Amino acid sequence: MAKSVLVIGGGPAGLSAARALGKLGVPTVLVEKENKLGGRPVLESYHTLIPRKMTPSQVLGPYIEDVQSNGNVRIMLGTEIEACEGEAGDFKVSLSNGEKLEVSAIVVATGFQHFDSRRKGELGYGIYPDVITNLQLEQMFSKEGRLYRPSNGELPKRVAFVFCVGSRDRQLGVTNVHCCRYGCALSGLQASEIREKYPEVDVFCYYMDVRTYGTWEYPFYWAPQEEYGVRYVRGRIAEITFNPADGRLRVKHEDTIVQRPAEIPMDLVVLVLGMEPSPGTKKVAKILGLKQDPDSRFIVPSDESGSNIRSNKEGIFIAGACKGPIDIESSMAEGEAAAMEVLNFLGAKVTV
Amino acid sequence: MDGHKYGYNIPISDKTKSVPFDEKRRIVEEVKADFRFKEYLFGCLNCGVCTASCPSNRFFDYSPREIVQRFLEEDIEVLYDMMHEYIWACSQCFTCWIRCPFVNNPGGLVAIMREVAVRNAFEATKDLLKPYGRVLLKVMTTGNQLSADMLQPDFFPDWGPKMQDNMENLRAKRMAIPFDVGKSVKTAWEVSLETAMEMYTIWRETGIFEMLEKIDPNLYNVIMDIVEENEERYEELYEEEEE
Numbered sequence: 326m327a328k329s330v331l332v333i334g335g336g337p338a339g340l341s342a343a344r345a346l347g348k349l350g351v352p353t354v355l356v357e358k359e360n361k362l363g364g365r366p367v368l369e370s371y372h373t374l375i376p377r378k379m380t381p382s383q384v385l386g387p388y389i390e391d392v393q394s395n396g397n398v399r400i401m402l403g404t405e406i407e408a409c410e411g412e413a414g415d416f417k418v419s420l421s422n423g424e425k426l427e428v429s430a431i432v433v434a435t436g437f438q439h440f441d442s443r444r445k446g447e448l449g450y451g452i453y454p455d456v457i458t459n460l461q462l463e464q465m466f467s468k469e470g471r472l473y474r475p476s477n478g479e480l481p482k483r484v485a486f487v488f489c490v491g492s493r494d495r496q497l498g499v500t501n502v503h504c505c506r507y508g509c510a511l512s513g514l515q516a517s518e519i520r521e522k523y524p525e526v527d528v529f530c531y532y533m534d535v536r537t538y539g540t541w542e543y544p545f546y547w548a549p550q551e552e553y554g555v556r557y558v559r560g561r562i563a564e565i566t567f568n569p570a571d572g573r574l575r576v577k578h579e580d581t582i583v584q585r586p587a588e589i590p591m592d593l594v595v596l597v598l599g600m601e602p603s604p605g606t607k608k609v610a611k612i613l614g615l616k617q618d619p620d621s622r623f624i625v626p627s628d629e630s631g632s633n634i635r636s637n638k639e640g641i642f643i644a645g646a647c648k649g650p651i652d653i654e655s656s657m658a659e660g661e662a663a664a665m666e667v668l669n670f671l672g673a674k675v676t677v
Numbered sequence: 678m679d680g681h682k683y684g685y686n687i688p689i690s691d692k693t694k695s696v697p698f699d700e701k702r703r704i705v706e707e708v709k710a711d712f713r714f715k716e717y718l719f720g721c722l723n724c725g726v727c728t729a730s731c732p733s734n735r736f737f738d739y740s741p742r743e744i745v746q747r748f749l750e751e752d753i754e755v756l757y758d759m760m761h762e763y764i765w766a767c768s769q770c771f772t773c774w775i776r777c778p779f780v781n782n783p784g785g786l787v788a789i790m791r792e793v794a795v796r797n798a799f800e801a802t803k804d805l806l807k808p809y810g811r812v813l814l815k816v817m818t819t820g821n822q823l824s825a826d827m828l829q830p831d832f833f834p835d836w837g838p839k840m841q842d843n844m845e846n847l848r849a850k851r852m853a854i855p856f857d858v859g860k861s862v863k864t865a866w867e868v869s870l871e872t873a874m875e876m877y878t879i880w881r882e883t884g885i886f887e888m889l890e891k892i893d894p895n896l897y898n899v900i901m902d903i904v905e906e907n908e909e910r911y912e913e914l915y916e917e918e919e920e
Contacts, residue, residue, distance in 0.1 A: 447776070493722075494778045533724040563729035563776055579725030579734075579742065586734055 328429040329354055329399075330667055331418060333406060333609055336364020337653050338645025339434030340388045341660025342667075347395035349668060354399045354426060355392065356406060358605055362389045364436055366653060372466035373518070374653055375510045376541055384653065405605070409612050413640025413670075430640045430670055432663045433615065433624065435606040437646035440491025440501065440599040447564040448490065448596060455574055456565055456594045459486075459508070462515055472519055472526070474593050476572070481592030484519060485576050486512045486530045487562045491599030493533070499620035501599055506650040508597040509536045513545035513555070515595070520553035528555045529589075531562050531578055560587075565594055600650040613641055623649045634659065634666045642666050693758040701757040704797060708756070709748075711789045717782035721745045727773035727783055739766035741773040741783030748786060760794045761801040796884075798891035810896050815864075817889070818903045820876050825851055825862040870911050877904050 335357030366381040408419040442450040454475040549555035560578035616637040626633040644659035727741040774782040
């Protein structure tokens with residue numbers, strides 16, 4: 326019997342890779358650090374996913390079921406890799422539970438983590454309860470089904486979205502200069518959701534530029550404005566303060582289109598978080614000797630191949646957000662592409 | 678809005694218009710040739726964080742974003758014009774620099790522009806430095822910014838009628854301060870002759886004396902008299918020690 330393939334990470338990319346390999350008859354071990362499959366969207370209870378406005382269970386649910394019901398896929402939850410020896414076709418991987426695996430190829434799908442917005446002190450996150458992250462807003466929707474100000478539980482009258490928090494920012498050093506790719510579109514969606522459910526709430530998006538690329542342009546840029554009345558203001562938020570006189574926040578910015586400084590009262594401020602390589606991505610890159618971007622520390626593909634799925638190590642393939650910010654459906658497509666690359670590498674014959 | 682200078686409404690003064698373009702270009706090139714320039718100017722997305730953070734922007738027609746944009750556009754006319762008034766509203770707090778997501782330093786660019794304006798003896802710098810003559814005299818001769826003998830009722834009418842009393846018996850009052858203040862009314866703290874010599878060397882080597890000579894020849898002469906006097910005293914002391 327052919328040696329098996331190791332997939333590291335049970336998020337959208339890893340699930341897709343394991344599912345495809347399993348369906349094609351390749352013995353696969355799926356190792357996931359957490360005790361649940363699905364990655365960030367499932368673990369952190371995302372509400373609605375861009376761009377198809379489906380829930381995590383609609384998008385990832387069938388993938389999780391396929392993986393769980395496929396006899397070729399062995400799922401190991403709560404497990405990490407600790408060491409790796411050998412070479413392509415004959416890797417010996419030590420796991421955190423003491424087990425040793427012999428695998429022919431490895432798919433790395435270790436993902437990202439959200440930016441910790443306490444690092445941008447001037448935005449007041451962790452100081453003012455009504456400054457929340459877009460992740461917390463998702464959880465407000467998904468877990469509690471209502472919008473409120475954490476300080477008093479009331480419905481906010483005015484909500485601001487602050488784009489690019491922990492993205493496109495050299496003040497944080499060289500690590501966070503990249504664009505998060507999803508933030509503009511998700512904010513357009515979240516802002517529209519608020520306006521749809523609470524038409525009396527004014528919603529403002531503070532942006533530097535709006536990057537709803539490709540087909541995302543209408544649903545996540547024009548629709549929020551034209552169908553839902555979300556207001557877009559061009560200017561990056563410089564700081565957020567609290568006014569005890571009225572108990573409201575103040576967002577400070579320059580409206581760079583009408584060219585005027587402004588300090589606007591807000592009841593709820595949503596920080597749109599950037600993406601960073603997850604601790605798991607950094608750890609696995611080190612163990613496997615994968616090439617990383619020197620600044621962001623995301624894993625980068627091999628220079629020697631046109632494929633952006635191949636790593637610098639033969640027999641090791643990389644997919645999803647461990648390589649940089651990416652949306653969920655592209656991440657899943659990369660997982661499937663990684664499965665194809667693995668098959669090609671194994672020289673496997675697919676029986677029809 | 679009358680006289681409002683934000684954005685593309687910056688009016689070029691008639692005076693700037695009358696200066697030959699090559700001269701304006703020479704001045705701007707002098708700013709760009711400064712060794713700090715390339716560390717202060719990068720790309721700009723016009724996000725407005727600098728201007729939103731700028732304390733001067735709240736009170737004056739001054740926007741750090743405008744400085745960065747004009748350099749990126751290489752707008753010689755406006756840059757030259759700004760050096761006569763606009764840039765002097767900057768309080769040099771450098772909040773723009775610590776906030777800019779692309780680490781531009783508008784305050785630093787202003788610092789270079791001011792130095793070039795002073796080096797080229799712009800009329801504006803003469804007017805702007807006039808109220809600081811006494812401070813400049815103290816700083817350049819002693820390294821102290823303020824001293825007891827600078828308190829004069831004529832200069833501080835807003836300090837009230839008690840100021841006159843405060844000015845009398847300055848020396849006795851200062852001696853009564855229960856910790857060491859150098860026993861002097863001419864300086865805030867004691868400055869050794871060696872330290873003063875080192876300071877004069879810095880002024881000389883960095884061209885500060887020359888700069889001052891161009892802007893305020895009278896003040897320059899007063900300062901140089903004191904400097905030379907101190908230098909002679911130092912020479913004498915040095916010779917005595919040699920013997």
